[in-house]
Amino acid sequence: MNDNLIPFLNPDAVSTYGQETPRRVPGLADLHRMTQLLLAEQAPGPAHVLVVGAGGGLELKAFAEARPDWRFTGVDPSPAMLDLARRATLACAERVQLLAGTVDEAPLALFDGATCLLTLHFLDRDERLRTLREIRRRLKPGAALVIAHHTAPGGDAGLWLTRSAAFADHSGSDPTKARGAARAMADRLPLLAPDAEEELLRQAGFENPALFYAAFSFRGWVATCGK
Template structure:
């Protein structure tokens, strides 16, 4: 699968700072992880095997593993450096986690009880997103849940929304000129889709019951299910 930005985490500095910077940049990241865990747990009570697409860094696996001691995880990511970071983050739970270097089409067939894809899809162009979502759906049990979250500005004024997110993530003195420049750069680099297009893409990939559950500046999160039969 191709990314619009083929190596967003090839920069060693970006990898080294990921665990610190990501909670600063994504509003309520810890609460987002808790919401994701709760949404998956509605249908995956007790023992369950979760597919985590874009597992590099390990933040969401760590949060879910702490909250759900009976869950197992398969984490997939194309970045070796980010997977190394994930292994460090989840070392207390290593016996419940398998990592695969690559994209979701290289993961096992499952079937999995649920899946997450957080802060990933905004790096992929539309065709790669659709392929990724279809590959996730193929690996899920009937009636299983997928949770996704990433940049998806609420309207066509994408530069303004990305600037607002950039300003939120910059914990130094507020500098709107800097935030606007960062917003423009993000719009140039990321193949952003509006929420209606995101929801249509999930349905096109074969998911049903698509619903928004998280919204914060340019970030959106959705829950969707596979068909029960």
């Protein structure tokens, strides 16, 4: 198992995920709204959306509230995180299917769109490419994929991770603490430069990757599934 996933398996450790993540990710609610709008460009009507890394349920809840005509299949390897997602989506449970595991557990249906938010930075390059290819296999031609996660802008994540860590620290401005948190993230996460992220999307069979979100070390892209 990927060591980065171990903390997410502990119910106590993830119990505050829903409260803490919006504090740690700049503009998270707006990221969710932008993602929904980007998906809707290629799926303007009723749609079936694949959500990879759905644990916590934050994006599922936001998408379902914005689009009552959409249904969702979410996958996540953490049972504890899936429990949070179930609770977050109780009001729309009839439209949400949650599966334990990686993208491989998702059916080979032709989904109308897909998202993978705050997830790919946990995977090394080879596993990230494999995951993107498996997502593509499950999408209709022309469907949109939206991804967003930590990156290494300029090829060096240090400064931008420090800024992200400082943003996440709402207890006060402590540069030493922020630098320490950034070093821990840099050591743990296999981050890629933005141009390498776009190249992976192309290698996986996606077309026209376009940057739409940039917030300190976070970047987000939309791309379309090639025919």
